Amino acid sequence: MADITLVNMNMLYIKYLDGRIHRQCHLPLGPLYLVSALRAAGVDVDFRDYQLLEAEELFEPDVLCDFLADPAPVIGISCMANLLPFVLYALPAVRARYPHSKIVLGGVGPAAIEQHILERVGAADVISRGEGEINATRLVRALNEGSPLSEVPGIWFRSNGDIRRTEQIPRVQDLDALPRPSYEELDFKKYVGHNILGSRGCPYPCSFCSITPIWGWKAFSRSNEDIIAEMQNMHHEHGVRQFLFQDEYFVSSPERMIDFSRRLKQAGLPVTYKAFARVDLVNQESMRAMADSGCVEIRFGLESGSDRVLERTRKGFDTRRAFEVVSLANKIFRSVDAFYVWGFPFETSDDFNASLFQMITLRGMGVRVLPSLLTYLPQTRIFEEIPDPGRLEFCHHLLPEYMISGIESRGTVRVKIDEKYAGLFDFVMSNRDIFPGFFHLDVESNIHPKLELLEEFEFYKPLDRDPESCGAHSPTDDEHGLTLNA
Structure with a gap:
C-alpha cells in the first residue's frame, strides 16, 4: 500500500444553461x-x-x-477556493467511508482560514500551508508512524481538543534545485494545457490578489537555462508544442525576457508560449524579443481605467502607462488580453465609466478584453479591509467568474443553482468567513448597475453568441486548441 493518496482537485469545469459542458484539463x-x-x-x-x-x-x-477507493493511510487533497466548498462538504462522507485514513488539506484554497475549517469540519485532520516540498515528507511519516505532529513545520492540526499551529516553513529560494514535476505516469494527450513554472510568488501588494500574501509578497524565479531545459524535455519526451506560463512573475524584467528569448531561439525548439505580464515590467525591446521567440499571447492585468482605483488597490502603475503598453503590445503579438476587475466597493460611477471607456477603446483596437467581478478571498487585503464583513451578500444568480465551481449552471456571469445543490450552497451561505469569494457588497446599488452597462456594451454577450466571454478563461486558440486560465 502507498504511504499517501494525493488527489488534485483543481479543475475548470463549466456547465452552461443550455446543457453544454466546457472542461479543460491542465497539468496539475x-x-x-x-x-x-x-x-x-x-x-x-x-x-x-x-x-x-x-x-x-x-x-x-x-x-x-x-x-478515492482503496486509499493509503493518508489522503492528501489539493484544492483552490472555487472547489473548496465541495471538498469540505464532501469530507464527512469521505471520513465515513474511510475512517482509518488521515485527511490532509493543502493548496491555496484553505490558506488563511485553517482555524475556521478545523473548528467546523471535523473530518479534516491536518491543513498544510506553504511549499510542500519542505514539510510533506515529515508530515506523511509522522501521520503514518504516529510521531508528534508538533514537530512538523507549516501545519495546522488538532491536539487534545485544541487547534494548534506549528512554525511557518521558509520559502524555497532555489527553484532550480527542486525535482521537476513527476510526469512519468501522465498521459499528456489527456491534458490540453501544458503549464510550466517560471517563478513562484509575486512582490507586488495588489489588494485584491490572493497570490501575493500566500507567498509572503516575495518572488523567486527559475533560471532561464533550467526553464528551457525542461521545455526541451517536455517537447521531445511528450510532444508539447505550446507552453503556458501562468505564474505572476515569469516576466519579471525586460532584461530577463530578452535573455530568455535569445536562449529559446538558440535552442531551436519548434514551440510557442503564452504568458502573463505587468505593463511596468516590459518594454518594446523585450516584447519584440518575446514575440520573435514564439510568444503568441501576452496577458495584462489592467484592472481599472481609473487612476484613483489603481492607487487604492496598490496596483503600482497608472492608466496612461497601461494604455501605452497594451497599445504597443497589440502591434507586436498575435493576441493580447486585458483583464479588468469591476465591482470594487469604493469604485464610483465615474471610476467605472473610465474603465468602461478604456475597455471599449482597447476592444476596438483588437485587444481581447476580459472583465471579472471582484472576488473577496480571505487571503486578500481588500477582504481584510471590509469594515463589516456581515454586509457581504450571497446572490443566487450572480457569482464571480473566479469562483466557477462547476456546480452552478452559467449564462455568462449570471448563474442558476440547481435545487439538488441547495444543501451545498446552504453550507456556503452559513460559512461566509470561509467562503467570502462567493459573496458581494451592495448588490443592488454597486453590482447590478455596473453589470447592466457591461451587458449593454456586450462585454457579457448572450450565451448563444459568445458562451466563453468571461474572465475566468479565454476562448480556444484556433491554431492550437489551447486555453490559458486566468
Missing part, C-alpha cells in the same frame, strides 16, 4: 512537484487527478468517495 503542477519531492525522499505516492474523472455527475460526495 503543484501536486506534481509534490509527488516528485515525496518520491525522491522514498515516500510511496498514489497520485490521482480528479479533473480526468469521466462521470455523469462530478460534484456528489459519493462520487468523490468512489474516486
